[in-house]
Each structure stands twice: as structure tokens, then as C-alpha cells.
Amino acid sequence: MGRDLLDDQRLTAVGLFFEAHTGLNARFAAQFCEHHLSPVEFEVLMRLARSPGNQLRMTDLAAQTSLSTSGVTRVVDRMERDGLITRRACPTDRRSSYAVITQAGLTRLDEILPGHLELIEQWFTGQLRPEQLTVVLDALRTIRDAVNPGATAGTTPTEHVVVEV
Template sequence: MIPFNDPRLTAIGLLSEVHAGLTAKTTPALVAAGMSEIDFETLLRLARSPHRRLRMSDLAAQTNLSTSGVTRVVDRLERDDLVRRQACPTDRRASYAVLTDAGAARLEGVLPTHIADIEQWFTGLLTPQQLDQLLEALRIIRDVVRPSATAGAEHVERTEEEVATGAGG
């Protein structure tokens, strides 16, 4: 019989408690900026991507949403002019979500407060060595349990201008 104080149970319990606590501490700044957590995550993932864009399927994989779920998020962000859709020049079946300048500005507006919250409630509580070790451990686990979390990050599709001019590839 596995004891109730098994360290594996403690590890997953602590991870769950930390996630819930950090979410409670960081969400108010996002809400004040008119964003949900998934809006912020979507804009951030696009901002970090080459050409500030991702295929919709890769964005769904990175955000752990279904294709219909990511479509609803992108529809809402597109109505607010924070993202736009772009057809893929090399695959008619695919389209991209592209971060607009307004989306980048909205993200830049909330980042200082969000980063301050992260520093206060998370990273600032750790030494640089502890943070490095935590990041390394989290990446090991993430790469096994959610290997699609970085989908499309390494793949850079040429833009329409690059295809038209023969540049970029």
C-alpha cells in the first residue's frame, strides 16, 4: 500500500497549490488590462514567435486548446484588433494568427505589472540557482507531458513578401 505521505503525492499537490496561488496573484492585473489568462498567453506566444505569428494549429497546441477553442480566442482577439489572420502562402489549408501592433501594445502595457507580480510572488522568492534548477526540471517534465507546447516555435515559414521576392529561403 502506498502511504498517504508519499513524496510523489506531495510533489503534485505542491505543484497544484503553487499554480492556483500564482494564478490568483497574477490574474487581477490581466483582468484590469481587459485580458483573460488565455488572451495573455495567446498574445505572448505570438509575440515570442518568428514574425509574431503562428499557424493556428501550432497556436492550439501551444496553448493546449482545441482547434475550435483557439478559433474562438483568435476571433475575439481579432475583433479587438489585437491579432489578425493571414493565409499561408504555401498551404491553402493553413492560416496564421498574427500579432498586430495594437496587440503588441496591449501586451507591452500589461507586462510591467505582470512581471512585477511574477517577481514578487514567484521568481523573487528563489535564488538564481534555484530558479535555474526549477526551470530545468519544469522543462524536462513539460517536454514529456506536453511535447506540443513549443509546436511551431522552431519552424519559420516564409512571409508572402519573401515568397514573392524569393527571399528568406
């Protein structure tokens, strides 16, 4: 194997990205645990809270997370038992259902987010100058859109459903 292959800047870029991701996940996981949530449960709550109507179709939730459709079903089942989210039938398609964050889920996020934002500031955004953060955000969106085009599925309101939780 040639030395120039091992010194390829592409390996360095992806290696640094994974190292940063792993380090941030470790910092965040401890905080999620304090609030009795797994990282994926936090991600689900955030995705729902930041979506129109605080809801997403189950298939869109799967596309936006690292979970398969069956994995999303298991997580939603567990979170529904905990009262953090609920399911609603889609009024226009019997085969689809929505995951909807409940008031208890929003309250849990309200408890977590101040400390979580402090961690983000300390270990991620606060490490960058404003112009660097802009470049990083643009680059991450470009990469995300290429490798996970479904990551924003369901985030634009296509139908207006009134949901009471």
C-alpha cells in the same frame, strides 16, 4: 488504503505544484482583468509575440496552449474583433492559417508586461535563489516536454513570411 500511499512524495510534489499554480494564477488574473484580458488571451498574445515573425499557425497555437483547435478559433475570433490579432492565410498550404499579433496587441502587452514582471518577481522568481531558479526552469522544461511535446510547435522558423500588421 495504506498510510504509506497517502504519504507518497509523488502526491506531495504534484500537490505543491498545483497549489503554486493556482496561487500564481489568482495573482495574475486580477492584473489581466485590469487590462481587459482573460488569462488565455494574455497567453495567446505572449505566444505570438515570442514566436518568429510574431505569428503561429493556428494548429501550433492550439498545441502551445491549453485550448482545443476549436477553442483557439473562438479565442482568435474574439481577439481579432478586438484588433489584438489578425489572421493570415498560409502561402504554402491553403488549409492552414496563421494568427498574427497586431500593433494593438503588442501595445497591450507593453502596457501589461511591466506590472506582470513585477508580480512574477514578487511571487515566483524572487522567492528563489538564482541556482534554485535554474533548477526549477530545467525541471519544468523536462516535465513540459514529456507531457506536452507540442508546446514549442512552430517556434523555429521553417519558412520566412513577411507580415505587415
